[in-house]
Amino acid sequence: MGFDMPRVCLAFLAFALALAGCAGPRAVPPPLAAAFDEPYVLATGDRLRINVFGQPNLSNSYTVEADGRIAMPLVGRYEVVNKTPDQVRTGLEAKLKTGFLRDPNVSVEIEGYRPFYILGEVNNAGQYPYVVGMTAQNAVAIASGFSPRAVKDRVELTRRHGDRVYKAEVPLTYPVRPGDTITVNERWF
Template identity: 30%
Template sequence: MMTAKHVFGTLLAALVVMLTGCSGLPSSGDMPPVSTLEPEPYEIGVGDTISIHVWRDPELSQSIVVRPDGFISMPLMGDVKAEGKEPEALASEIGTALSEYIRTPEVTVMVTSPASKEFRNRIRITGQVAQPQSVAYQPGMTVLDVVLIAGGVTDFAAEDRAVLHRQIDGKYQSFSLDLEAVLEDGDMQTNHPLQPGDVISVPRKALFRGEL
């Protein structure tokens, strides 16, 4: 005759097996490759420093940081929306507006400090790592690189249940990672190359999974 303790143990074991086999996430082996598409034209963003040069009119030329509201201030023109525009488009808009005050203005706009791009191109790692990080993307960077930058995983990390979140067609999709295989067995199958915007999360070990 089974006691209540035995019944509970049997149910707990069945639950562990079920949860282990049904993570619900696709393997990162099914993850699409890092994008090899040509980069899109650069759009000015908040925090960018841009240099505006008006030929033969140094008083109108300036170097300015795009404000948090996405605008810059120009002599004669007042506030001008810069966020979301390509440098050539902004130069054309400024030139058209200045033509009311000076004859045939020639305007060039250059992004001298692309702060917004650097922020968008960062990679994040969160959860059970020594130092959760937001790091600047570097070409060739892999999952292992970011884990090492974060100081490795903690003793409470469920390494085989790590997840890589990647933005695909404008939406984040999640893929399973096996950091235990990478770190302890040298199995590089899930040591994937990363791309800007990727997020790696390392969950904590769970008692109901039999990990503690």
């Protein structure tokens, strides 16, 4: 009685896949971890509250438009995408100082964040409003929980930072940022 090589290989492959499915969440790879911890930068869909001290006509809410700019009186179309709120504040003060105001004092706050997205094995995949302090587990709860076939101890997180896109498998306790895409994978067994 000899070995049936195709059957042995198939059985070994099925066993290896079963073991891989039992593996716990892996740590975020070191090069990606640094990118995931970068300071928050603005992108399309964020809403800013800009206050110019002593200038009520300039103080208002501004939405980052599709071209990455806001439209502000005296300043015109000002690019804010890929900048931190503090960088926007500094830039607006410099713009207003050149001929409009002697010593502008500007504050920039994020009034509303762009949404996050959740896909895959959840009950209600889609786009949802971001909540400050959110984790991947909170995002799953917002999407009405896991479907019966979901991998329930980790998710795949995709984050855009500048012109680069980072993707990593993360534990459910990992923090989510506005604009992130969370994918809940399907388990095989």
